[in-house]
């Protein structure tokens with residue numbers, strides 16, 4: 001995908017900071033979890049990502065929660081992450097367009113290797129320098145930025161966030177209708193531009 005000169009000039013002038021969530025936005029976490037679940041129990045009733053209707057995986061019908069806990073806390077889960085189509089290119093394009101881009105992700109506190117494996121996956125798919133652009137936090141409202149691209153339906157924390165939430169569309173967040181959405185990475189430029197233009201006008 002090429003970044004249009006008009007966009008580049010505009011973004012360079014404002015040098016916006018874009019925060020990008022990892023699971024369900026940069027990486028296909030749900031599919032990696034499903035692979036782990038099937039390793040633990042080949043008969044596990046996994047739900048394909050496009051059919052999942054709850055952000056919280058524990059709502060899967062007929063699922064054994066103990067197996068879900070084991071899969072979520074298993075070593076290697078976050079090493080097996082594959083990028084969501086277009087995500088890696090989009091992040092590099094954002095940088096090229098003059099944005100300051102950071103990954104912003106919450107490590108699973110019960111999974112002892114989650115944080116280090118997230119760093120490893122970032123290094124594998126984006127390059128080692130992106131580890132220095134990765135913010136692991138349990139409260140994203142404490143992080144400064146102009147836009148946060150995240151698949152979580154509602155993000156709360158200790159502060160009123162300064163960023164605007166651009167919801168990365170997934171089957172489990174389609175009921176949210178009062179936020180700007182990014183349906184696929186192809187559309188990042190216009191979605192981000194719209195938010196920045198509204199912020200500037202406010």
Ligand SMILES: [Mg+2]
Pocket residue numbers: 021022023024025150151152
């Ligand atoms: Mg996420």
